[in-house]
Amino acid sequence: xxxxxxxxxxxxxxxxxxxxxxxxxxxxxxxxxxxxxxxxxxxxxxxxxxxxxxxxxxxxxxxxxxxxxxxxxxxxxxxxxxxxxxxxxxxxxxxxxxxxxxxxxxxxxxxxxxxxxxxxxxxxxxxxxxxxxxxxxxxxxxxxxxxxxxxxxxxxxxxxxxxxxxxxxxxxxxxxxxxxxxxxxxxxxxxxxxxxxxxxxxxxxxxxxxxxxxxxxxxxxxxxxxxxxxxxxxxxxxxxxxxxxxxxxxxxxxxxxxxxxxxxxxxxxxxxxxxxxxxxxxxxxxxxxxxxxxxxxxxxxxxxxxxxxxxxxxxxxxxxxxxxxxxxxxxxxxxxxxxxxxxxxxxxxxxxxxxxxxxxxxxxxxxxxxxxxxxxxxxxxxxxxxxxxxxxxxxxxxxxxxxxxxxxxxx
Numbered sequence: 001x002x003x004x005x006x007x008x009x010x011x012x013x014x015x016x017x018x019x020x021x022x023x024x025x026x027x028x029x030x031x032x033x034x035x036x037x038x039x040x041x042x043x044x045x046x047x048x049x050x051x052x053x054x055x056x057x058x059x060x061x062x063x064x065x066x067x068x069x070x071x072x073x074x075x076x077x078x079x080x081x082x083x084x085x086x087x088x089x090x091x092x093x094x095x096x097x098x099x100x101x102x103x104x105x106x107x108x109x110x111x112x113x114x115x116x117x118x119x120x121x122x123x124x125x126x127x128x129x130x131x132x133x134x135x136x137x138x139x140x141x142x143x144x145x146x147x148x149x150x151x152x153x154x155x156x157x158x159x160x161x162x163x164x165x166x167x168x169x170x171x172x173x174x175x176x177x178x179x180x181x182x183x184x185x186x187x188x189x190x191x192x193x194x195x196x197x198x199x200x201x202x203x204x205x206x207x208x209x210x211x212x213x214x215x216x217x218x219x220x221x222x223x224x225x226x227x228x229x230x231x232x233x234x235x236x237x238x239x240x241x242x243x244x245x246x247x248x249x250x251x252x253x254x255x256x257x258x259x260x261x262x263x264x265x266x267x268x269x270x271x272x273x274x275x276x277x278x279x280x281x282x283x284x285x286x287x288x289x290x291x292x293x294x295x296x297x298x299x300x301x302x303x304x305x306x307x308x309x310x311x312x313x314x315x316x317x318x319x320x321x322x323x324x325x326x327x328x329x330x331x332x333x334x335x336x337x338x339x340x341x342x343x344x345x346x347x348x349x350x351x352x353x354x355x356x357x358x359x360x361x362x363x364x365x366x367x368x369x370x371x372x373x374x375x376x377x378x379x380x381x382x383x384x385x386x387x388x389x390x391x392x393x394x395x396x397x398x399x400x401x402x403x404x405x406x407x408x409x410x411x
Contacts, residue, residue, distance in 0.1 A: 011071075011073065011074040012035040012036060012037050012071075013036060013037055013038050013040075013072070013073055013169060013170060013201040014035065014036045014059065014070075014071070014072055014089075014170050014201055014203065015033075015034070015035035015036075015070070015071045016032060016033060016034050016035070016055070016058065016059060016068065016069070016070045016071075017033050017068055017069050017070075017071075018031045018032075018033055018067065018068040018069075019031070019032040019033070019055070019058055019065045019067070019068035019069075019070070020032070020065060020066050020067045020068055021051075021054055021058065021063065021065050021066055021225075022066050023054075027225055028051055028054050028225050029051045029054055029055060029058070029065070029225045029226075030225050030226050031068070031226070032051070032055060032068075032222070032225070032226070032227055033068075033227065034055075034203075034220050034227070034230065036170075036201045036202075036203055036218075037201065038169070038199045038200070038201055039196055039197070039199050039200075039201070040196065040201055040202070040217050040218060041192065041193060041196040041202045041204070041215060041216045041217050041218075042202070042203045042204070042216060042217065042218045042219070042220060043203075043204055043205075043206045043212040043215075043216035043218070043219045043220070043233075044056070044203065044204065044205040044206070044219075044220050044222060045205075045206060045207075045209055045212050045219055045220070045221050045222070045236075046221055046222035046223050046228075046245055046246075047223060047245060047246050047247075050222040050223050050224065050225070050245075051222045051224075051225040051226075052174075052205035052222055053094060053174055053205060054225075055205075055222065056091065056172050056174050056203070056205060058070060059077075059089070059172055059203065060085070060089050060091045060172050061077045061078070061080070061082075061085050061089075064078070072085070072088045072089065072170065073088065073169075083114050086113070086114035086166065086168070087114045087115070087168060088168055088169060088170055089168055089170045089171075089172055090111065090162075090163035090164070090166035090167075090168040090170070090171055090172070091163060091171070091172040091173070091174070092156070092159045092160050092162075092163050092172075092173050092174060092176055093159065093174055094174040094175045094178065094205070100147075100148075101146045101147075101148060102146070102147055103143065103144050103145060103146060103147065104134070104139055104142045104143050104144070104145055104147055104150070104158050104161075105130065105134070105143040105144065107147050107158055107159075107162055108130050108133055108134055108139075108158065108161045108162045108165050109122065109126070109130050109165070110162055111129075111130070111133065111161075111162040111163060111164070111165030111166040111167075112126045112129060112130065112165055112166070114166060115167075129165050129167055130165050132164075132165075133161040133162070133164035133165035134161050136161070136164055136191055137157045137158070137160045137161035137164060137188075137191070138157060138184070138187065139154065139157050139158050139161050142154065142158070151179075152179040153179040153180045153181065153184060155179075156176065156178070156179045156180060157180070157184065157188070160173075160176060160188065160191075164195075169199075169200060169201060170200070170201045170202070170203070171192065171195065171200060171201070171202040171203070171204075172202075172203050172204075173192070173202065173203070173204035173205070174204075174205050175205050175206065175207060176188055176189075176192070176204055176206070177189065177206065177207075177208065177211060178207060185208075185211065186211075189211060189214075189215040190215075192204065192215070193215050196217075204216070209237060209242075209263045210255065210260075210261075210262055210263055212233070213233040213234075213237055213255065213260040213261045213262075213263070214255060214258055214260045216233060217232070218230065218231060218232060218233075219231070219232075219233050219236040219237070220236075221236050221241065221245055222245075223244070223245035223246070228241060228244060228245045229241050229245075233260055233261055234259075234260070234261055237252055237261040237263055238252060239251065239252050242263065248265060249265070249294070250263050250264060250265055250294075251263075251264045251290050251291070251293070251294035252264075253290055253313060253316055253317070254316065256283060256286070256309055256312075264287070264290055264291065264294065274297060274298070274346040274347070274396075275297070275298045275299075275300070275344060275345045275346050276292050276297045276298070276299050276300075276345055276346065276347050276348070276349055276396055277299075277300045277301070277302075277338075277341050277342050277345035277347075277348045277349070277365075278292070278299060278300070278301045278310065278348075278349045278350075278351065279301075279302070279303075279338075279342075279348060279349070279350050279351075279354055279358050279361055279362055280304075280310060280349075280350050280351040280352035280353060280354050280358075280371075281304055281305065281308045281309070281310050281352045281353045281354075281355070282308065282309055282310065282352035282353055283309050283352070284351045284352040284371060284389070285301075285304070285308075285309070285310035285351040285352035286309040286310045286312070286313035286352075287313075287351070287389050288349050288351040288352075288371060288389060288392060289301060289310060289313045289314055289317065289319060290313055290317065291389060291392050291393055292349065292392065292393060292396065293317045293319065294393075295393035295396075295397075297393070297396070299314070299317070299319045300319060300320045300321065300322075300341045300345065301314040301319055301320070301321040301322070302321050302322025302323065302334070302337070302338040302341065302361075303322045303323070303324055303330045303334045303335060303337075303338045303357065303358055303361065304321060304322070304323055304324075305323065305324060305325070305326045305327070305328075306323040306324065306325055306326060307326055308326075310352065311323050320341070322334050322337045322338040322341065329357055330355070330357030330358060335357065335358075335360060335361060338358070338361045339360065339361050339364045342361055342362075342364045342365050343364055345365075346367075347365070347366075347367045347368070347369055347396050347399050348362060348365035348367070348368050348369070349368075349369045349370075349371065349392065349396065350362060350368060350369075350370050350371065351370075351371035351389075352371075367385070367399045368384045368385070369384070369385045369386075369387050369392065369395050369396050369399055370384055370385070370386050370387070371387060371388065371389060371392065372386060372387065372388045385398070385399050
């Protein structure tokens with residue numbers, strides 16, 4: 001993504017410069033600028049009411065700004081006819097309410113309208129584009145069903161197919177994953193990313209920050225109608241920036257298996273400013289470490305295999321961890337070091353796969369908080385608090401006074 005001021009004769013495929021919009025006496029957008037080249041996937045992110053949908057309306061020329069200019073391939077969009085715009089830009093709306101009894105195929109065929117003359121009928125090339133679009137959006141099996149008979153997520157994919165059938169160099173997508181299950185959400189963004197790799201340009205409003213970070217090349221963070229940050233996901237998705245835009249506390253780490261930030265929202269509540277030892281492996285244990293650190297806990301981890309997600313997260317957050325080589329099992333030395341950390345901790349959290357080798361480590365705990373769905377080896381149920389990842393910091397905080405009281409009595 002290029003900034004509003006470009007070097008030399010470079011012309012981005014799509015650009016908006018100093019866009020301002022007032023609706024009903026309210027400033028909705030103020031001096032918003034962005035640009036995208038061929039092969040760019042740009043995500044618009046921000047809280048509800050930030051101006052993402054309004055920005056897309058301006059980009060696709062369905063809303064005229066009070067000031068500023070939108071250009072497609074260097075041409076001001078205000079000077080293009082609606083058919084010329086439709087040959088360059090295809091879009092999907094956020095809402096999927098459709099009341100007409102068109103079939104899915106007929107709806108997708110509407111994407112070919114910009115390529116047909118007034119009295120021209122669709123030919124084999126148009127049919128090929130429609131069939132290909134339905135297959136890519138995974139709606140071909142619904143081709144002869146009325147679109148009103150489909151679920152919201154299925155309709156969302158039909159509208160994406162219609163945009164794909166339009167075969168434009170630019171795609172504008174308003175919350176393309178909002179009504180989709182996680183499988184179809186990922187497949188949709190994989191599809192868009194594949195089109196971008198083939199030199200299309202995509203700009204999408206995406207509410208899920210982690211999906212946006214994983215698939216978009218650049219992000220534009222909007223809040224109160226203004227651009228608060230723009231650039232690669234790692235530069236935009238930072239806790240202070242997100243606090244400013246969303247008025248929320250977050251912890252930003254790395255997504256496993258991807259060079260992308262992972263944003264974890266943190267609930268307001270009593271901070272856990274004590275020592276907590278985490279026993280377990282995998283993503284659940286890694287998430288527990290992240291949430292506890294963000295809540296203010298001094299976290300230790302182990303025993304855990306080196307390279308496991310929990311060990312990696314501990315290293316990222318500068319937490320002490322007792323590790324062993326992968327597949328080596330828990331040796332006596334590692335078990336003793338982890339047991340010592342447990343005895344020094346105010347509480348122990350078990351999450352993910354604890355493993356047989358850690359049973360005696362957990363058994364040394366005064367108080368255990370178990371993440372939902374995990375077994376707690378060698379600990380009586382009366383000494384265990386159950387929590388979800390979302391409620392974990394609060395559950396640990398609630399357990400700590402009882403732990404400290406017990407330790408005082410032992411002394």
